Amino acid sequence: MPAVARLALLIGVSLFAPISLAKGLVTETGVLQGAPWRIDVPERWNGELVMLAHGFEPVGAPRESAWPANEATPALLGAGYAVAQSGYRTQGWAVAEGVADTERLRRHFVSLHPGTRRTWILGFSMGGAIAIASLEQQPDHYAGGVSLCGANLPGEALAGELLTTLVAFDYFFPDAPGLPADGLASPAAADLPQMALHQGIAAALQTRPEVAQRLARRLEVMPGELAGVISLHALVFHDMAKRSGGMPVGNRDTVYRGFGDDDAFNAGVRRHAPDAAAHDRFTAAPALTGMLRQPLVIQFNQRDPTITPRMQAIYPRLAAQAGATPPPTVLPAVGEGHCGFSDEQTIAALKAAAEAPGAGTP
Template identity: 65%
Template structure:
């Protein structure tokens, strides 16, 4: 034992100090602040893998109170536990803020890269409206990302979205004209835009209950379960009127639209309200909310089972665009997962991210 002790001490003197006293891993970090009116946060885990996820949240109605500092999205912890740093913006405006959000996320990305000096790969991941932010960011800033993931995303160009929303409102007004509790001018009127959201929902729900057969016809055409129909219609009214306010004019019209799938299509087309889009409204959605389908980096898209908000007709739009643009090889649509709107588990979010990394 007396012979072994000096030998052990001698060996210890030859070993680097890190072998005797392993360096403690860096502590997790959480930073927050504001960039040009957009609150943001950055979370870095203890064992950071060198990769950054820019996380884009979904639609936030105008006027909803915001937490200070910005609260983390539900999926943040799962990403941190897997080793990713996560940066997210609350956006500089509320509502259908896709154009603002794209600029806010790009500004935050550049700010984050100044904070994190050794980012190996950067991903864009968005939910719902944030899915549209993700797709638009990949199209507009392909050099900034290694790929993107749109989950339960509203991956529609602004013009297509506005036309879809308008269809919902004029169809409701056709089947339920002058409904009690709703403006005589219908859901497309300025009076409807001024109604509180709960009053709008209650008026729609009450009207649907008066004509179950018409409500069922409308639900089938809109690809929505009957029990979710009132909520979907009120949401479409909220978003379309918010878009019209943002664009300073109605962003869609239907003067030349020939509708189908509403039962007696001849009667529907003869009786449905016709509106003309404003030049300013159309210009806004065509220019500020444009999607081309052109992809230079991999994009993964995934939707949920029985999503009343992003229904099958909406889900098909961007894959068709990408195919027309010759970008089908850059796009992968994963099988449906989870239930409802954005009903993804943390594990499913990570699986979608890994699918993008494998492209």
């Protein structure tokens, strides 16, 4: 198995696996402006379409020649929905590309099936941000949407959370063997193979287990998940930096809380200034605003190490500040881990969007 795939499995990034689909359906695959896509229409189609947005795919992860079906696809088809899903033209933190490529595929589907009654958008993890951005930017195209285990944060807010993780590790575990002296947010860390980065982090955490437990509490994860979470945060942060051409956010003025002796932490933590041009490029991409005009259902898993409670609270607060109409519906957490939803739970979340006040008919 390639190193990037091993790392993805280790840190909980979902890679695509072969699944069985029902007989009697019509499947098409292709490429639109560099983005692979897949469309599945069940034999007994209810006339409604689900645009399915997948999560973060590490850069370099191998892709199949034809875009594979997400594991939620059979349940959606069994419930009567057609499913269209784009692989996006780029890997990594591809929210902007995901929004554009998903919209391009939606138009393609409607051109093939002009009698489509209603269209929904459903996203997992990073795909949750794509789903919400699509609802905000293209409300007339959707009857509503669902974000499951979603990274429902504006890009700048998420990058700030990731940077916090990296500088906190550097503070508590300076000079860790095998890791760059300039810290996990440095270009040297970005150049380190991801598996080596993970191994160096895991080894350092084992040297001071009581400190690792303190860091895990602050980051809202279990100690056994900490190395994988830090590795994932480094992977995504460096992808953002590469896309932006430099440090996309900084922490020069950040006042940190919850790390034990906060005065000592704030005095000693490594500070980074954002690269001005990189920051401008990073923030120029459309960000989540909270301005909703179609129903949105949000649901998370219990004890999700990837999207922690602190992150989960951001978008509902943003929507309240923006006066979203209707406000998002946040369902009680179910399951365990990251994106650990059963087929029944996925369908139930979609039905909740359909039953929400203001559900449209695009």
